[in-house]
Amino acid sequence: MKPVSQMSESARSRSVGIRQVAQKAGVSTATVSRFLNRPEVVSAELAARINAIIDEVGYIPDASARALSSRRTRTIGAIVPTIDNAMFAQGLQALQRTLAAQDYMLLLTTNQYDIDIELKQARNLVSRGIDALILRGDAHHPALRRLLERQDIPFVHVGVYEPEKPYPSIGVDNRAAGRRIARHMIELGHERIAIVAGMQKNNDRAQARLAGMTEMLAERGCSPRPEWLQQVNYKLDEARQAARALLAMPEPPTAVICGNDVIAYGVLLEAEKLGFDVPNQLSVAGFDDLEWSRHLRPSLTTIHMPTDEIWAQAGTYLMQRLSGAPAMMHRELDFSLVVRESTAPPSSA
Structure with missing residues (x-):
């Protein structure tokens, strides 16, 4: 010794x-x-x-x-699609602060928008003794919720608000938010409106946003042409490629609505490279209101999502469940339209 x-x-x-x-x-x-x-x-x-x-x-x-x-590890797990998305990083930071204030630890893993990988990661987290689990959205493997219910592990879906379902959710009405940003473009006078959406597979938030946009455009008689509807991953290079294809058309759109701010950044960069004047020749709008959006030139019109509050409330909900305190199963938070420099009436108006 x-x-x-x-x-x-x-x-x-x-x-x-x-x-x-x-x-x-x-x-x-x-x-x-x-x-x-x-x-x-x-x-x-x-x-x-x-x-x-x-x-x-x-x-x-x-x-x-x-x-x-205590039969508790004071550890809460979270599964997110990826950690290279600024919105997830921001939300996880708010969650970490909330949990740490009550001496809880966060255990994080990713699923790359793959529900089979997510199920495997959930099993790994359960085997390591998590007390509760945070899931992004509501698109999950059918066996996942059965696993959590059988193991008596509280869970909550963040980023969505679905009061008609029997599973807890904390988030915004993404369909309504999609309708709002589309209505903004219509009210400015745009009719040739393109959409560069996020990939739809296993992403119910992106699906709801796109559904809201297309519904509003159809109601106002300006549904996008098939070639004006693009889907990309949340990456600058893919967003730039989509913008390049749209702006090279004989009759390009006068406005582009993007599935999130990162996609909008890519569209803005490519528009600038191709010599388009934003917003005089092309209006661009995003989603989420990330930190950089108000600092760009032109600053980005976007839908503000209360990301910090959503994730902090998810942590609070689970800690309430674990302590036996009353907890509201469904909570809707408000989004808001933030109008900045990147949108304006079309020049022809």
Whole structure:
């Protein structure tokens, strides 16, 4: 056995037990255990004192032991399509802040918009002892919800609002948002309106947005020609290719509605490269209102999505479920149209 002086810092930290923390804090081990498992049940003064002792002695709670005693790991899983989408990164950051404030940990994985991969990842998360799970949207493998229900694991769908379904959801009405951005273009006087949507497969949010756009355009008698309806992945190069094809047509559209802001960035870049004046020759609108959208020149007209609030409320909902507190199953948040410099009446008007 190594002398204490030769032990690593991490080994010394692990050698510190809950009894030492309790003795130095002047409380029982049961009180320290109660604080570690449910910090909200002790007073703020006592919590601060125990935390100070934990920092002083370098105590690290044994997660497996806590799980055995409380039947909870204080870990919430989340499965998102990808982490290279700025909107997901923003939402996950808000979720992390919400969970950390209550001493919960986030365990994250991705599914690349593949429901079979998502099912496999969900099984992996369950095997690692998650207490609850956040799912993006409502397009999932039929076996996934059965798995979660049989394992008694609370879950919530984020980014969608579907009160008619028996599964919890927190988000916006994406179809209504699609109708709103299309109506904006129509009210400006545009009739030749193209759509560059996100890929529709296993993406119910993109499907609802596109459905809302096409419904509104059809109602106003300006449905897009088949060649004016494009689908791309959320990547700049694919968005630029779609814009190149649209703007090279003998009679190009005077407006382009994009499935999200990243796609709109690609359309703006390609329009500039091809010499189109935005918004005088071409109006462009996006979806989500990402950070860069208001800083572009021209700044981007878009639909603002309350991304931070959606993900934070999803975390709060699951923590309420886990604590036995009342929790609203469905919650609709408001989107809003943000009109900036990238849209204007068509020049012919």
